[in-house]
Amino acid sequence: MKPADIFIAILVAVIWGLAFVASRIALDEFSPELMTAMRFTIAAVPCLFIPKPKIAWSLLIAISFTLFLGQFLSQAYGIAHGVPVGLTSVVVQSQALFTIGFAAIAFGERPTPVQTLGIVVAAVGLLLICGTVGYDFSVGAFAVLMIAPICFAVGNLLLRGARGAPMFALALVVNGPAPTFQSLIHMSPTGLVCLLAIGAISTSIAYWLWGRLLRDYPAAQVVPFALLVPFVGSAASSIVFGEKFGPLRLAGMLTVIGGIAVMVLARRPQPLPKTA
Template identity: 70%
Template sequence: MKPADVCLAVMVAVIWGLGFVASRLALDELSPALMTAMRFAIAAVPCLFVRRPKVPWTVLIAISFTLFLGQFLAQSWAIAHGVPVGLASVIVQSQALFTVAFAAAAFREIPTGMQVAGISVATVGLLMICGTVGFDFSVGAFAVLMISPVSFAIGNLLLRQARDVAMFDLFAWLCLVPPLPLLALAFAVDGPQATWHSLWQMSLTGWASMLFIGAISTCIAYWLWGRLLRDHTVAQVVPFALLVPFVGAAASSVVFGETFGPLRLAGMITVVGGIALMLLSKRAQALPKIA
């Protein structure tokens, strides 16, 4: 990779890490459903200027509901209910573990020995984190958070159905799907009056956080990430995502004074180490078809 592309990859990872902090700030003023709806409403603005990619609506909706709506709604709900931002950033990156496992089940892509070792290490780390659940946030919040990497992983595999399309156009139209169902959910859960009141009473910090999440963390960062994946191999680009939880945890400790006990910190490091083993290993090979 060229130095400029390396800088872009690092910048995207930093943006995504800071996005967890911005989400926490926005959730101080908005409900999870409303915050997520606004995130994608802002990110979908480029749809006014780009054509819909040649992807069936069923595929587009399926990708959007998993890669975006499911992932970010579960993530924001868990953060709003007490899950620390730094921990959430680590758990979301465990999607690599689920992506490899689901690919093996759905496409018969048998993991390499290194990937199996990485899955085992990351699983141990998740179990260590589970041992800290119930002290500063509930088991239910942790369970909802685990929906995020699972949904993320399913969306990764569904993306295979949208090949040979412009990445910016695709992600813009993927962002167009979630706002309406999420707004309907906000009306149903919070009520129309409370929902509109939250919007009118948003502070400058809240609006700045939403613009960062929607325009920069979602729209621009995903577009840059897609360009990097287009121009370079997955093995060259994806490891930079390992920077996200470190940026998220560091920023959370500075902004919110977040601290980690020995067991949770060891679990977080173990999860990231396991993910590193998976991402840095050779790509899995599909089993040959039986005649």
């Protein structure tokens, strides 16, 4: 990769890691439903100026409900109900485990022995994390959070075949019209900055940059940079919120990241054939 593109890949990972902190701050003012609605309202602004991708509406909607709506709404719900930000960033990245597993079921893609080892290691890490559930957050919150990596994985597979969800309506139903509009009317400058950060920067700009890298380079060269996200998210959460991890949870988080590293680094890009 070119040095400039390596910098972009690292920058995207840092943006995504800091987005977990911004989401946690925004959730002090907004419900998970309303924050997700505002996130994608802001992120949808570029749609006014660019044409629709040349894919079927059914596929576009399916990707929207999994890769974006399902992932980010469940992620916001988990954070809002006490799951630590650093832990959330690790759990979301376990999508690599589910992506490989679902690809094996849907497309018959058998993981390599090294990838299988990575799956086992990451699964052990998740089990260690499960052993810490119930102390500072509920089983229900963790269960909802686990929807995020699953939706992420399904969305990844749908993208191989290649936004639009009524989130404001859901916010009105769940929270009621008055609380919803009161949250918007009395939005603080901090809340607005956080929404702009996760809507415009983390969702629109960062995903666009990531897509450009995946277009220009093999996935095996780009995807490993995503391993930086949990470290950035955990470090930022530790600084901003004073988040601490017990031995069992820290061991689980590091084990998950180690398993993911084994999975994404298992396949190296094949060298291009020499031309005469």
